[in-house]
Amino acid sequence: MTQQLSILVHTPAHSQxxxxxxxxxxxxxxxxxxxxxxxxxxxxxxxxxxxATQNQAEVETSRLRPVAAALDALAPLSPAWRQLVDFAASxxxxxxxxxxxxxxxxxxxxxxxxxxARRLKRPSATGAARAVGAPTLTPExxxxxxxxxxxxxxxxxxxATGSGKTEVYLRCVQTLLERDPQAQALVMVPEINxxxxxxxxxxxxxxxxxxxxxxxxxxxPQRLKSWLAAHSGAARIVLGTRMAVFASLPRxxxxxxxxxxxxxxxxxxxxxxxxxxxxxxxGKQEGAKVILGSATPSLxxxxxxxxxxxxxxYVRLLMPSRVGDGGALxxxxxxxxxxQPKHAVFSPPLLEAIKARVTKGEQSMVFLNRRGYAPVLHCxxxxxxxxxxxxxxxxxxxxxxxxxxxxxxxxxxxxxxxxPGCGSPDIRPMGRGTEQLEEQLGxxxxxxxxxxxxxxxxxxxxxxxxxxxxxxEAQLAQVHAGEVDVLVGTQMIAKGxxxxxxxxxxxxxxxSALFSSDFRAPERLFSLLMQAAGRAGRDAGISAQSExxxxxxxxxxxxxxxxxxxxxxxxxxxxxxEREQAGLPPYSFQALVRAEARTQETAxxxxxxxxxxxxxxxxxLNVTLxxxxxxxVQRVANVERAQMLIESPSxxxxxxxxxGWHEVLHEVRQGPEGKGLIRWAVxxxxxxx
Ligand code: ADP
Ligand code: ZN
Ligand code: ZN
Numbered sequence: 001m002t003q004q005l006s007i008l009v010h011t012p013a014h015s016q017x018x019x020x021x022x023x024x025x026x027x028x029x030x031x032x033x034x035x036x037x038x039x040x041x042x043x044x045x046x047x048x049x050x051x052a053t054q055n056q057a058e059v060e061t062s063r064l065r066p067v068a069a070a071l072d073a074l075a076p077l078s079p080a081w082r083q084l085v086d087f088a089a090s091x092x093x094x095x096x097x098x099x100x101x102x103x104x105x106x107x108x109x110x111x112x113x114x115x116x117a118r119r120l121k122r123p124s125a126t127g128a129a130r131a132v133g134a135p136t137l138t139p140e141x142x143x144x145x146x147x148x149x150x151x152x153x154x155x156x157x158x159x160a161t162g163s164g165k166t167e168v169y170l171r172c173v174q175t176l177l178e179r180d181p182q183a184q185a186l187v188m189v190p191e192i193n194x195x196x197x198x199x200x201x202x203x204x205x206x207x208x209x210x211x212x213x214x215x216x217x218x219x220x221p222q223r224l225k226s227w228l229a230a231h232s233g234a235a236r237i238v239l240g241t242r243m244a245v246f247a248s249l250p251r252x253x254x255x256x257x258x259x260x261x262x263x264x265x266x267x268x269x270x271x272x273x274x275x276x277x278x279x280x281x282x283g284k285q286e287g288a289k290v291i292l293g294s295a296t297p298s299l300x301x302x303x304x305x306x307x308x309x310x311x312x313x314y315v316r317l318l319m320p321s322r323v324g325d326g327g328a329l330x331x332x333x334x335x336x337x338x339x340q341p342k343h344a345v346f347s348p349p350l351l352e353a354i355k356a357r358v359t360k361g362e363q364s365m366v367f368l369n370r371r372g373y374a375p376v377l378h379c380x381x382x383x384x385x386x387x388x389x390x391x392x393x394x395x396x397x398x399x400x401x402x403x404x405x406x407x408x409x410x411x412x413x414x415x416x417x418x419x420p421g422c423g424s425p426d427i428r429p430m431g432r433g434t435e436q437l438e439e440q441l442g443x444x445x446x447x448x449x450x451x452x453x454x455x456x457x458x459x460x461x462x463x464x465x466x467x468x469x470x471x472x473e474a475q476l477a478q479v480h481a482g483e484v485d486v487l488v489g490t491q492m493i494a495k496g497x498x499x500x501x502x503x504x505x506x507x508x509x510x511x512s513a514l515f516s517s518d519f520r521a522p523e524r525l526f527s528l529l530m531q532a533a534g535r536a537g538r539d540a541g542i543s544a545q546s547e548x549x550x551x552x553x554x555x556x557x558x559x560x561x562x563x564x565x566x567x568x569x570x571x572x573x574x575x576x577x578e579r580e581q582a583g584l585p586p587y588s589f590q591a592l593v594r595a596e597a598r599t600q601e602t603a604x605x606x607x608x609x610x611x612x613x614x615x616x617x618x619x620x621l622n623v624t625l626x627x628x629x630x631x632x633v634q635r636v637a638n639v640e641r642a643q644m645l646i647e648s649p650s651x652x653x654x655x656x657x658x659x660g661w662h663e664v665l666h667e668v669r670q671g672p673e674g675k676g677l678i679r680w681a682v683x684x685x686x687x688x689x
Contacts, residue, residue, distance in 0.1 A: 003028055005067065007037055007046040010101035019096060020049045025067045032076025034108065036069040043068055045109045047077060047100055071108070073117035074231065078250050080286045085246070087285075088278055093658055093682040094271040102270070103246030107224040119224070120232060131174045131205050138164060140319045145171055151315050154280050154290040156260075156305040159319030160329065160566070161295045161534025166198070168319075169256045170205050172291065176254050177206070177236055183253040184230070186288075187239050188275060190262035191495065192217040193472055198239055198258075206237060214240035214247055242267060242275030245282065255283045260292035260301055261527055262495070263687050272683045276301075295534060295568070296527035299579065302572045303586040330505070330536040330546040332564040334555040345432060345440045350506055350549050354445070357504050358485045361451040364504040365487040365535060366437060367494050369528075371462040372396035373436045374429030377404060377415065384421030385430075392635040397429050398464070399439070409637035434462045437508060438488045450485060461489035494532035505536045506549035514557055517632070518688060519584050522559055526571050529563050585685075589651045591658060592683040593665070594631065594643045602676040603642035604628040609673035611644060614661045623648040623657040639678060645689065658682065 006020035023037050023046075033048040085103070089096035111119075137145070141164050148155055148168075159165040173185045189198055192215045202211045212226035212235040229235035231248040238247050242265050257265070257276050265276040276292065283290035292301055292314070305316035322329065340347040346354075354364045376394040377386040386395045388406035395404035397415065405412045419427050429436070438460040448456045459475060466472040478484050482501055487493060494505075513525035533548035550560060562571040580587045593610070597603040607628035618625050624647045631641040648654040662682075668674055 002026060004064065005029060005035075006049045007035060007067070008049040008097045008100055009037065009039055009044050009046040010097045011095060021046075022064050023067045024064045025070075029067070029070055029072070030076045032078060032082060034071040034074055034077070034104075035067045036071070037067050038065050045101060045104070047082075049096075050079075050082065069113065071111075071113045071116055073113045073120060074228075075250070077231075077248055080252075080282075081246075081248050083285060084278065084282050087281060088246075088271065088273050090659065091655065092271050092273050092684050093662060099246070099271050099273075103243070105220065105224040105227040107220045108227075111224075116228075120228060131170075131177075133205060134170070134174070135167065137167070137171070138321070138323055140164075140321060141168055141171070144168055144317045144319055145175075147315065147317055148172060148289065148291065149175070152289070154283060154292065154314045155317055156297055156301050156314045157291055157293040157317045157319065158297055158302075158305075158568075159293065159295060159317075160322055161531065162322040163295075163319040164323045165258070165293045165319065166201060167323075169258065169291065169293070170201065172254055172256070172289070173202075173206070173237060177210075180251075180253060182233060182251045184233065184235070184249045184251045185237050185254040185256070186244060186247065186249060186252060186279075187237065187256040188244055188258065188265075188279065189239070189241065190259050190264035192241055193476075194259075194495075195239055195241070196473075202237055202239060210234075210236040212238055214238055214244040216241065216243060242273075245273075245275040245278045252282070252286050252288045255279045255288050255290045257290070257292045259294055259495075261294045261296055261298040263524070266685075266687050272681070272686070274685060277685070296530045297568075297572075299523055299572060299575055300586045303576060329566045330533050330548045332533065332548045332550065332560075332566070334560055334564065335549060335551045336555045337551050337553045340551075345437060345508065346444060347551055350551065351444055353504060353547065353549065354441075354486060354506075355448050358445065358448050358450060358456050362503040363479070363482070363485060363487065363499070363501045364506065365489075365493060365499065365502050365532075366441070366506045366508055367489055367491060367532060368432070368434050368437055368508040369491050369510070370396075370431075370433040371435070371464050371490050372405070372407075372433035373399035373439075374433055375431045376429070377427055378430045379419035379421055379424055379427045381424040381426060382419060382422035384419050384427070390635070390638045391633065393633055396433065399429075399435055400464075408633060411637075432509075434460055434488055434490055435464075441486060441488060445486070456485045457483065458486045458488060459484045461487060461493050463490065463492070466492075491528055491532075494528055494535060499535050502536055503546045504549065505532050505547070506551070507532065508551055510550060511552050511554060514554060514559060519579070519582070520687065520689075523575060526559055526563065526568075530566070530568065533563075533566070583647075583649070588647050588649050589654045590686060590689070591646045591654060592643050592686045592689065593646065593680060594641065594683065595628075595680045596639050596641050596678045597676050598638075598640065598678070599676070600630055600634065600640040600642060603640050604630075605673050606668060606677050606680065607642055607644040609671075610661070610665050610668045613664045613668065614657070617660055618646075618657055621648065621653040621657050622650065623653055654684075658684070 003025050005023050005025050007023050008020050029048045031048050031050050035046050036043050037046045085096050085100045088099050176183050195213050195215055199213055212229045214226050230238050233250055257279050260276050266274045280290050305314035306312040335347045357364045374397045377397045386404050388395045388411055390411055391406055391408045393408050395406045398405055402415045403412050404415055418425050441458055445456045461475050479487055513521040536546035595603040595606045611625045626645040628642050628644045631643050
């Protein structure tokens with residue numbers, strides 16, 4: 001008998017087909033089954049979906065097209081997985097088809113059921129995990145593990161860098177796998193380049209055959225292989241970046257989100273989901289324990305882990321000490337730049353400290369949150385600046401290839417010989433980037449020698465030096481091998497890497513975040529500096545002498561005072577107080593609607609028209625709609641960008657408002673105010689305002 005099935009397919013964002021399409025099938029196919037179906041003139045991958053989500057207008061059965069093929073060599077995607085997709089779609093205001101299909105490995109689109117069956121048969125994993133080489137737990141680790149065992153969570157593991165959080169994750173996984181011969185664990189990290197290190201540790205402990213990775217840096221065949229191993233249950237441990245939160249894990253019992261504060265967990269295009277928040281949701285739905293770990297938790301998670309009596313929902317676990325004897329945290333030294341030579345990139349005391357480390361054969365790391373040589377080129381005669389003709393931003397001066405490059409649209413030109421405004425030859429770089437840091441340090445340390453009498457070696461790591469595949473790994477290997485004395489770079493070097501031999505870390509110029517209009521800037525800075533400090537002295541043997549240097553014009557700023565004391569709770573308390581007074585997250589909930597058009601007026605007109613139609617509903621729900629404003633970088637690649645903030649003290653109210661208002665946005669898009677609009681998108685729980 002012919003059946004009518006609801007099939008989820010990937011349709012373009014915001015198309016009218018937001019949910020499922022109806023198809024005919026000769027036989028019954030269970031929800032979750034992957035199928036190939038005709039869509040227009042092509043054939044596409046689809047998933048049999050639960051009929052309840054069907055929103056297509058009634059179609060005469062006679063006009064429906066049949067399913068082309070069912071990939072039933074694969075077990076159907078589980079109800080829990082489908083629920084995760086539906087939840088993410090409704091929460092983040094995107095089509096379920098977009099989210100579901102993006103979560104599947106691209107190669108599934110190309111293979112037939114028979115080909116898949118063959119791949120599944122290949123003996124990939126035995127599934128039996130055996131743990132070897134576990135160290136004796138520290139008392140703090142043991143206490144934390146007891147609590148995780150005894151309670152349901154979710155847990156926020158607040159542990160200093162080097163306190164042995166990863167060991168806690170390993171033990172939780174071990175306990176789980178020993179207890180349940182089929183259980184699966186998902187362990188997430190914020191960045192692709194942190195996965196190899198983690199994979200090594202997990203594979204060493206449990207055997208490589210039960211561990212797979214999932215991240216966007218993998219080839220399509222690799223991704224398919226990992227995905228199939230997870231989906232079939234052969235892989236017991238899945239390590240990955242934010243996309244891994246959507247992995248098909250039929251026996252998921254544990255979810256770990258390491259460095260949970262990291263903004264990389266938020267997808268910044270398409271469906272702008274937070275993998276951390278979805279992990280918490282998923283764990284709850286599927287009965288899996290969730291552990292969020294960080295030395296500097298996000299203020300949201302910190303707030304959620306306040307005592308239950310005050311409304312906290314997470315269990316806060318503490319590991320304040322570093323592993324090992326004398327595993328002290330580095331000494332934080334502030335250099336008051338008001339008392340240093342004007343325009344000095346490196347203050348004399350910092351320079352002396354670095355020199356001393358080099359002569360002793362120790363490594364230092366200096367970071368600056370700006371790549372290139374200088375953020376802008378300037379003419380002192382006519383005030384010309386190296387603006388990008390296509391963006392409301394300056395082009396960055398890169399001295400190495402003598403170019404001016406726009407970091408927003410990529411527009412690149414040779415540096416002019418004379419000022420394009422007045423012809424003056426006196427054009428100069430203003431401010432500084434990592435290239436300049438490297439150059440200056442090279443000059444300042446020119447006659448410093450390593451213990452063996454060879455000259456000092458400096459290496460720079462930033463987005464410019466690591467464009468090619470494998471370059472970052474090669475550079476990191478140099479650092480690990482001790483071939484580098486001073487490492488210069490952007491914040492990418494300050495995060496997560498386990499640099500055992502670095503004893504001095506310096507932030508060259510971190511002040512700008514103190515006065516940023518972005519209310520999250522201090523949180524990010526504090527976290528970055530704490531993480532960076534955590535890079536120093538990872539070897540207990542040398543940590544006693546390790547130091548974190550901060551060059552600042554505001555040495556007594558509370559943020560630096562708290563950093564000096566390594567006092568995240570004090571910092572968080574002070575920030576949360578400010579946020580509460582200002583009614584900012586986590587005391588309120590936000591969404592942004594962004595619009596892009598050729599003119600700023602068009603972009604704003606669209607937002608304001610939609611806003612006018614939402615005023616009544618917003619008022620009834622205690623939701624505030626703010627007027628449309630230009631985005632902070634207003635124009636990129638000749639496209640004008642505007643945004644509108646929506647805020648409510650209640651998450652549920654905000655969700656209800658957005659759900660109803662979505663239709664309105666579509667309608668305005670089709671109407672006169674949508675004319676000339678290039679695109680629009682909603683960002684729920686945005687990380688940058
Ligand atoms: P974190 O993830 O908190 O930064 P790690 O788990 O990476 O810390 O641990 C820091 C270092 O201490 C690692 O080299 C790890 O192997 C080691 N370590 C962790 N727990 C123990 C332990 N119980 N005994 C000995 N060494 C440990
Ligand atoms: Zn000029
Ligand atoms: Zn540009």
